[in-house]
Amino acid sequence: MGAGHAHRLYRHGHSPVHALPPHTKLAAAFAFVVVVVSTPREAIWAFGLYAVLLGVVAHLARVPAAFLLKRLLIEVPFVAFAVLMPFVAEGEQVDVLGLSLSVNGLWGAWNVLAKGTLGVAASVLLASTTELRELLLGLQRLKLPPLLVQIASFMIRYGDVITDEMRRMRIARESRGFEARGVRHWGVLAKSAGALFIRSYERGERVHLAMVSRGYAGSMPVIDEVTASRAQWSYALALPVAALVVCLLGWTL
Amino acid sequence: MDPVSTPSLEVSGLAFAYPDGHQALFGVDFSIGRGERVALLGPNGAGKTTLVLHLNGILTGGAGTVQVAGLPVGKRHMAEIRRRVGIVFQDPDDQLFMPTVREDVAFGPAAAGLKGPELEERVDRALAQVGMGQFKDRPPHHLSFGQRRRVAVATVLAMEPEILVLDEPSSNLDPASRRELADILRSLDVTVLMVTHDLPYALELCPRALILSEGVIAADGKTGELLSDQELMRAHRLELPFGFDPRSVTPDA
Numbered sequence: 001m002g003a004g005h006a007h008r009l010y011r012h013g014h015s016p017v018h019a020l021p022p023h024t025k026l027a028a029a030f031a032f033v034v035v036v037v038s039t040p041r042e043a044i045w046a047f048g049l050y051a052v053l054l055g056v057v058a059h060l061a062r063v064p065a066a067f068l069l070k071r072l073l074i075e076v077p078f079v080a081f082a083v084l085m086p087f088v089a090e091g092e093q094v095d096v097l098g099l100s101l102s103v104n105g106l107w108g109a110w111n112v113l114a115k116g117t118l119g120v121a122a123s124v125l126l127a128s129t130t131e132l133r134e135l136l137l138g139l140q141r142l143k144l145p146p147l148l149v150q151i152a153s154f155m156i157r158y159g160d161v162i163t164d165e166m167r168r169m170r171i172a173r174e175s176r177g178f179e180a181r182g183v184r185h186w187g188v189l190a191k192s193a194g195a196l197f198i199r200s201y202e203r204g205e206r207v208h209l210a211m212v213s214r215g216y217a218g219s220m221p222v223i224d225e226v227t228a229s230r231a232q233w234s235y236a237l238a239l240p241v242a243a244l245v246v247c248l249l250g251w252t253l
Numbered sequence: 254m255d256p257v258s259t260p261s262l263e264v265s266g267l268a269f270a271y272p273d274g275h276q277a278l279f280g281v282d283f284s285i286g287r288g289e290r291v292a293l294l295g296p297n298g299a300g301k302t303t304l305v306l307h308l309n310g311i312l313t314g315g316a317g318t319v320q321v322a323g324l325p326v327g328k329r330h331m332a333e334i335r336r337r338v339g340i341v342f343q344d345p346d347d348q349l350f351m352p353t354v355r356e357d358v359a360f361g362p363a364a365a366g367l368k369g370p371e372l373e374e375r376v377d378r379a380l381a382q383v384g385m386g387q388f389k390d391r392p393p394h395h396l397s398f399g400q401r402r403r404v405a406v407a408t409v410l411a412m413e414p415e416i417l418v419l420d421e422p423s424s425n426l427d428p429a430s431r432r433e434l435a436d437i438l439r440s441l442d443v444t445v446l447m448v449t450h451d452l453p454y455a456l457e458l459c460p461r462a463l464i465l466s467e468g469v470i471a472a473d474g475k476t477g478e479l480l481s482d483q484e485l486m487r488a489h490r491l492e493l494p495f496g497f498d499p500r501s502v503t504p505d506a
Contacts, residue, residue: 132352153351157350157394160394207347213309213335214335214361214409215336223359223363
């Protein structure tokens with residue numbers, strides 16, 4: 001669907017991972033993250049194995065490492081938080097390069113860093129192999145509350161329309177000699193935001209009218225039925241199952 | 254009743270006041286035969302939009318009745334009425350709310366319970382009617398304004414309506430898109446009610462016209478004759494574009 005006009009998180013391709021039905025991939029990614037999060041932080045080797053598993057998936061999906069690493073940058077704010085932990089945490093201290101660090105804090109930082117990175121990597125892989133539209137179909141298939149799915153799909157549809165409206169309002173402001181410079185101008189920006197909200201709200205009412213006119217009665221009709229065979233399910237779930245084995249080993253060893 | 258002689262649309266004694274007390278319609282009577290193309294003309298604030306919203310039961314509760322191919326508009330047959338009356342709203346961004354053209358066109362028929370190959374065939378036919386078949390998988394916001402308007406017409410045609418109601422179909426269209434839309438509308442075998450300020454467009458497409466002014470039908474006749482009656486036109490704030498003489502053009506029947 002939507003050839004050539006996909007979201008920029010998506011990476012067009014025809015790999016076996018791309019071909020899997022969206023809801024199996026969603027379930028697999030979610031289960032994988034749950035398994036990773038429930039692994040004991042002391043089992044450092046386990047996290048290495050998880051990374052290898054994701055590497056295998058990325059290879060199958062033909063997602064290059066550079067692409068994946070670049071997308072991982074979104075994690076940076078959390079990394080900053082993790083780096084602070086050894087300095088602020090209480091308890092037993094240890095000297096590293098002349099700095100006195102908390103042992104607990106170091107473990108905490110490692111915990112956040114490792115689990116966070118793996119979680120983000122799994123999500124990036126999901127997003128780069130599944131189109132937004134398909135993700136929504138998958139969520140619908142997984143019986144997420146329909147209202148949430150509808151809100152998400154309207155966000156995708158109207159995101160551009162609203163950004164465009166915002167841009168036109170900015171141009172109108174600037175054409176009349178206004179430039180936002182400092183706190184004194186925040187009032188004007190706030191009023192623009194309010195006007196944008198009201199416009200969007202009114203558009204919402206008009207869209208609803210158009211939907212009702214075409215027979216909308218509270219739930220979206222199912223247009224594309226997504227189904228998965230047993231083989232597709234087992235293929236998708238291979239990742240979390242393998243991760244689960246690692247996790248159980250991590251607890252017992 | 255004999256389906257051949259039953260008018261597509263029969264409005265009688267329709268009056269309506271908004272909850273804030275503003276009365277928009279004061280007893281509107283008219284009838285449109287099957288296959289007719291009729292223009293509804295009138296100045297701003299004449300009650301045109303209010304009238305349109307009565308045709309598929311979005312607004313109800315005033316006096317008078319509306320019948321679509323013999324079926325009274327009311328709570329009991331709302332789903333069928335909304336299938337029979339296809340309203341194309343003025344802003345295609347309000348009308349096209351699904352992520353892709355195909356899903357948008359499928360929305361109405363799917364809400365009516367159609368699915369599978371039958372639904373697909375309906376979508377293909379509607380898009381072919383407006384010449385937009387090759388844009389099936391595009392998101393609506395990547396289309397030009399004229400293309401979006403045509404898809405908006407297709408979303409309604411897909412429901413195989415008894416009557417097509419167009420709200421300002423020529424607004425914001427460049428001359429080429431305007432002509433393309435006119436060709437499409439002429440090629441359709443469906444009853445059309447066109448609400449517009451664009452008098453030359455009304456003359457080009459609709460042999461018959463109604464003038465709605467101050468909540469009543471002030472005139473009903475041949476479009477060419479109404480537009481040539483300067484007295485009548487002035488009385489209802491209708492003005493022809495500069496240099497346009499309705500007597501100089503011969504509209505096709």
